[in-house]
Amino acid sequence: xxxxxxxxxxxxxxxxxxxxxxxxxxxxxxxxxxxxxxxxxxxxxxxxxxxxxxxxxxxxxxxxxxxxxxxxxxxxxxxxxxxxxxxxxxxxxxxxxxxxxxxxxxxxxxxxxxxxxxxxxxxxxxxxxxxxxxxxxxxxxxxxxxxxxxxxxxxxxxxxxxxxxxxxxxxxxxxxxxxxxxxxxxxxxxxxxxxxxxxxxxxxxxxxxxxxxxxxxxxxxxxxxxxxxxxxxxxxxxxxxxxxxxxxxxxxxxxxxxxxxxxxxxxxxxxxxxxxxxxxxxxxxxxxxxxxxxxxxxxxxxxxxxxxxxxxxxxxxxxxxxxxxxxx
Amino acid sequence: xxxxxxxxxxxxxxxxxxxxxxxxxxxxxxxxxxxxxxxxxxxxxxxxxxxxxxxxxxxxxxxxxxxxxxxxxxxxxxxxxxxxxxxxxxxxxxxxxxxxxxxxxxxxxxxxxxxxxxxxxxxxxxxxxxxxxxxxxxxxxxxxxxxxxxxxxxxxxxxxxxxxxxxxxxxxxxxxxxxxxxxxxxxxxxxxxxxxxxxxxxxxxxxxxxxxxxxxxxxxxxxxxxxxxxxxxxxxxxxxxxxxxxxxxxxxxxxxxxxxxxxxxxxxxxxxxxxxxxxxxxxxxxxxxxxxxxxxxxxxxxxxxxxxxxxxxxxxxxxxxxxxxxxx
Numbered sequence: 001x002x003x004x005x006x007x008x009x010x011x012x013x014x015x016x017x018x019x020x021x022x023x024x025x026x027x028x029x030x031x032x033x034x035x036x037x038x039x040x041x042x043x044x045x046x047x048x049x050x051x052x053x054x055x056x057x058x059x060x061x062x063x064x065x066x067x068x069x070x071x072x073x074x075x076x077x078x079x080x081x082x083x084x085x086x087x088x089x090x091x092x093x094x095x096x097x098x099x100x101x102x103x104x105x106x107x108x109x110x111x112x113x114x115x116x117x118x119x120x121x122x123x124x125x126x127x128x129x130x131x132x133x134x135x136x137x138x139x140x141x142x143x144x145x146x147x148x149x150x151x152x153x154x155x156x157x158x159x160x161x162x163x164x165x166x167x168x169x170x171x172x173x174x175x176x177x178x179x180x181x182x183x184x185x186x187x188x189x190x191x192x193x194x195x196x197x198x199x200x201x202x203x204x205x206x207x208x209x210x211x212x213x214x215x216x217x218x219x220x221x222x223x224x225x226x227x228x229x230x231x232x233x234x235x236x237x238x239x240x241x242x243x244x245x246x247x248x249x250x251x252x253x254x255x256x257x258x259x260x261x262x263x264x265x266x267x268x269x270x271x272x273x274x275x276x277x278x279x280x281x282x283x284x285x286x287x288x289x290x291x292x293x294x295x296x297x298x299x300x301x302x303x304x305x306x307x308x309x310x311x312x313x314x315x316x317x318x319x320x321x322x323x324x325x326x327x328x
Numbered sequence: 329x330x331x332x333x334x335x336x337x338x339x340x341x342x343x344x345x346x347x348x349x350x351x352x353x354x355x356x357x358x359x360x361x362x363x364x365x366x367x368x369x370x371x372x373x374x375x376x377x378x379x380x381x382x383x384x385x386x387x388x389x390x391x392x393x394x395x396x397x398x399x400x401x402x403x404x405x406x407x408x409x410x411x412x413x414x415x416x417x418x419x420x421x422x423x424x425x426x427x428x429x430x431x432x433x434x435x436x437x438x439x440x441x442x443x444x445x446x447x448x449x450x451x452x453x454x455x456x457x458x459x460x461x462x463x464x465x466x467x468x469x470x471x472x473x474x475x476x477x478x479x480x481x482x483x484x485x486x487x488x489x490x491x492x493x494x495x496x497x498x499x500x501x502x503x504x505x506x507x508x509x510x511x512x513x514x515x516x517x518x519x520x521x522x523x524x525x526x527x528x529x530x531x532x533x534x535x536x537x538x539x540x541x542x543x544x545x546x547x548x549x550x551x552x553x554x555x556x557x558x559x560x561x562x563x564x565x566x567x568x569x570x571x572x573x574x575x576x577x578x579x580x581x582x583x584x585x586x587x588x589x590x591x592x593x594x595x596x597x598x599x600x601x602x603x604x605x606x607x608x609x610x611x612x613x614x615x616x617x618x619x620x621x622x623x624x625x626x627x628x629x630x631x632x633x634x635x636x637x638x639x640x641x642x643x644x645x646x647x648x649x650x651x652x653x654x655x656x
Contacts, residue, residue: 019589023468044589099652125656127462127597130640132655134455137616137643138609140351186602259612261347261372265604269455274514276593281466284587288465308651312458313636315465323636324427327460328453 002028003294004062005287006087008053008079009069010034010041012247013092016283017067018045024287026317030063057086064088064297065290067283077102084109084117084304088293090286092122099125107304116293117304122282123273124148128253130307131271135255139267142257143188147175147196151249151278159224160201163217165209168237170244172200175252186256186266199230204240249278288315330356331622332390333615334415336381336407337397338362338369340575341420344611345395346373352615354645358391385414392416392625393618395611405430412437412445412632416621418614420450427453435632444621445632450610451601452476456581458635459599463583467595470585471516475503475524479577479606487552488529491545493537496565498572500528503580514584514594527558532568577606616643 005027007014014032021029022045029048034041038050051059056066065088070076072095080091084106093102099120110117120126124146132144153173160169179196182189201218205211215232219225235243250273259265275281289307292314296305313323333355335342342360349357350373357376362369366378379387384394393416398404404421411417412434421430427448438445448454452474460472481501488497507524510517529546533539543560547553563571578601587593603609617635620642624633641651 016587020468020587096656099656100649103652120656127466129656130462131599133640133644133651134458136655137640138455138612140348140612184602259344259348259605259608265608266602267604267609268600268602270598270600270602271459272596272598274512274594274596274598276595277587280587280593281595284466284468306652306656308641308648308656309639311637311639312461312465316461320636321428323461324431324634327464328424328427328448328457328634328636 002026003291004028004030004064005290006030006056006059006063006066007032007069008056008066008083009075010036010043010050011069012279013283013286014067014069015044016277016280017069017286018043020280020284021287024291024317027287027291031059033066056083060086064294065090067286067290077105080117080119081105081109084115085113086115088116088290088297090118090121090290090293092126092282092286093120094122094125096125103304103306111303114297114300114302116296116302118289118293118306118310119304120306121289122285123275124251126282126285126307127273128251128271131253131269132255133308135253135257135269139255139257139259139269141259141263142255142267145183145191145196145254145256146251147180147183147254148251149173149175149197149249151251151275152247153199156199156201156224159221160203160218163214163221165206165211165214166203167206168204168240170202170240172202174198174200180252183254183256184268184270186268188256193227194229197228199225199228201230201232202240202244203232203234204237205234246276247278248276250274291315291317330354331619332356332358332392333618334358334384334387334391334394335360335397336384336394336411337403338364338371338378339397340607341611341614342395342397343372344605344608345397345614346371348608348612349615352619352645355615355619359387361394384411388414392622393418395614395618405433408445408447409433409437412443413441414443416444416618416625418446418449418618418621420454420610420614421448422450422453424453431632431634439631442625442628442630444624444630446617446621446634446638447632448634449617450613451603452579454610454613454635455601456579456599459581459597460583461636463581463585463597467583467585467587467597469587469591470583470595473511473519473524473582473584474579475508475511475582476579477501477503477525477577479579479603480575481527484527484529484552487549488531488546491542491549493534493539493542494531495534496532496568498530498568500530502526502528508580511582511584512596512598514596516584521555522557525556527553527556529558529560530568530572531560531562532565533562574604575606576604578602619643619645 033053068091156171255269361381396419484499583597
């Protein structure tokens, strides 16, 4: 019998889960839960119903795992802890500084209910974290580098749109090619914030707005832009819609290190992603870990987990024999 | 107390383990076992003794894990199965076609003895296998590509040295840049053997040998060279020793796939290694998995494992809290 999956929320990430789960024959989407009026939501999958999130807890016995697609700021800290009392759950909580606290709260809920919760799943945190961990365990003497981009930063795009006179805006984070090359060459450079990434902004100004002032406000914004070399382009609404509607992203995790009795040998491990759709890729990771969560519950290994705690084979629909024969 | 590690064998891989284990504060090298006369072996670590492999089984209580550094052709199929009856063991068995058989034999030994054995550990099989697995689980619709090099192929170098008239020889496997670029661009090309790699050989000929004949014999050698574009360079013994004594290697694992309701979005996951020393890097992977083997035994999770079966956190000396706070 297929693993019965529910989705909580129906934003970009949830739509990604809806689209990608169809590619996993051992899983089945059984329902989508929303805080909005269910009749207002039109989904793309025939035969799947949209329910009010109010009815969630009453439907325990119909779902093996819930993929929670809320935001990290206010939704997930509350939702994951709460729903782990009733379901196996997965989230993509990405406020790095608050992960320990979130882990603890979710762990208590899941353990009390004999359920499994996987938090902070996706690509960063997620696949990038895994590569930082593997890299550190193998090359114990070395340096870590994470570069993001080229891709859309949602947080920085939001920040632009809050600037007075801005009608619409999008921000791309771009790794500095020279920095990337030095890291790849095993030079192990010390890099400042400014040396690692540049920020490129595309802005639609409101009619009559002072563009020079907008540019200044963006470039001098503390935390978001002041520490970076930032470029601001003003474009028309048409150009914006035509050229900047994708949610692409990506990045690089590089571990460089040395081995040998005199540390005479250099090694570089590089992991990179080039993603046309950040939410669909993240959704694909969540789905694989949803499979693992269900299996861990079956094995009685309850509580909160991260990608660090989950054996890779648990992500695959294939058996151990099949994996060893085809991928080892 | 530190994890007490033994090494079986004292070739290049074992020397790598000897050098790299010093960088892991929670582990301690307690002895090296050889089939040769122990007094003939000079190791680099003060205070560590070299023993005859004959005395191994009698020293069970002094070791937590044995890293077996034999060859895949004849040593490991016998050694790992045998020593798993007495110790937690790790090997780097890399004859892909025989892994299922090796797994089964070792699994029986380890389970009977309540020990843990990790087989086929290193970078391929090993880290490359992991990346094939993660890539397939995330991008369920897509293509896999593994490229090796630029680096020294031991098997192909051996094959060159068996050609009549060859005094010494080394072979580098080199990915074809155009093929790599097409894969990276997400084109998902179908590539023949010849289109993926070229082979470059550096040969020291014996005095008076027929170089044209040597070149022909190499280029037409079935399995090893006939299916590739092969270049043969004749060089002097001095040049050979000066320029070709390193054992560098590396390669690329790339998964490209598509997501979206109409598969309209492309994604590329790339993992690559650039290694100055193949044996020292492989040794570093073995050491991390030796830590995991010991921990699995402590948890009572006995039997044969591969990198697929081992949760990443088990490789690290850090606690779960530390890992979540620093690497997630």
